Amino acid sequence: MKIKATLDKIPGGMMVVPLLLAATINTIAPDLLRIGxxxxxxFVDSASALIALFLLCAGAQINLRNVGVSLGKGMTLLAVKWIVGATVGFIAYLFAGENGLFLGLAPIAIIAAMTNSNGGLYMAVVGQYGKEDDKAAYSILALNDGPFLTMVALSIFGAMGFVDGLFSLTSFISVLLPIVIGMVLGNLDSEMREFLRKGSDMLIPFFAFALGMGIDFAAIINGGIGGVLLGIMTVFxxxxxxxxxFKALRWNPIVGAAEGSTAGNAVATPAAIAAANVTFASTVDLATVQVAASTVTTAILLPLYIAFLVKRLEKKGKLAQYISKSA
Structure with missing residues (x-):
């Protein structure tokens, strides 16, 4: 059986399939794996530990040496992603209903999904339409992996009085320390970076399954539909x-659009946020499913959107101009 090959064919399959399988088991037979x-x-209680290890591995991929001319592009993309995601999340908190949802979406899911991006999709687009400093910009974009930028947004909203509870300094450190340790290890030793990169890939289906064992479809039957909407919002x-x-800055606009996705690892963000501040625990299950659905939706929709933008530039006779600059 070619299990891995099959999962690789499914957008976000290494994360989405184990999570949905576990959620199905938890909904139909919740005690099946709760045997001590x-x-x-x-399979049930490992989510926090595995996510912590995943964040350490992800932190190791942040290469502080390869910034150079890519710094401006990377910081610009990072800022655009965060500002848009945080703004939409802020609007969601302002107009959320009594159930704490906005258009059926958990605000924490909006921020987690829209401020995080799929590095694989970005590199695939940039590999075809970008140049080396566009690729190197991902060393900066890696900063949006994990819960950090989501926590920053929520803390700002808390200080403004729009979110109940702030993250203490200890809470910030407790979530970020694995990332920082990984970043130090990866920048001190490139072999450690490569070693931990392999670990990062392996951990995704396991923490996704453990997260799924905390999800009951009966309580979040509309989560997937909301997640599709979230994915559409993220892309557009x-x-x-x-x-x-990017177009305004006279950079290749196709590269700018390549950040319009949600990464599979963003599915861990709601759980990490709730671990740091219990105030957000009530919407973790719903947010997790919605972020997972957004991952799949953006993986399918973003390439189609990129194709549309490329054809649009071709019709205007401007694509060659950007491609030649990106050669």
Whole structure:
């Protein structure tokens, strides 16, 4: 059986399939894997530990040496992603209903999905339409992996009085320390970076499954539909913003649009946020499913949107201009 090959064919399959499988098991037979010892420890209770290890591995991929001319592009994309995601999340908190949702979406899911991006999709687009400093910009974009930027947005909203509770300094450190340790290890030793990169890939289906074991479809039956909407918003809001900002700066706008996605690892962000501040625990299950659905939606929709933008530039006779500059 070619299990891995099959999962690789599914957008976000290494994360989405285990999560949905576990959620199905938890909904139909919640006690099936809650039998104690190693089985329960790995498949039910391991989410926090595995996410912490994943964040350490992800932190190791942040290369502080390869910034150079890519610094401006990377910081611009990072800022656009965060500003758009945080703004939409802020609007969601302002107009959320009594159930704490906005258009059926958990505000924490909006921020987590829209401020995080799929590095694989970005590199695929840039590999075809960008140049080396566009690729190197990902060393800066890696900063949006994990819960950090989501926590920053939520803390700002808390200080403004729009979110109940702030993150203490200890809470910030407790979530960020694995990332910082990984970043130090990866920048001190490139072999450690490569070693931890492999670990990062391996951990995704396991923490996704453990997260799924905390999800009951009966309580979040509308989560997937909301997640599709979230994915559409992510592509068109953040992708379009990146396109026009890059165009205004006379950079390749296709590269700017390449950030309009949600990364599979963003599915861990709601749980990490709730671990740092219990105030957000009530919407974790819903937010997790919506972020997962957004991951799949953006993986399918973003390439189609990029193709549309490329054809649009071709019709205007401007694509060759950007491609030649990106050669």
């Amino acid at each position: 010892n190693f089985t329960q420890a790995l 809001f953040t992708g379009t913003a990146g396109y026009f900002v």
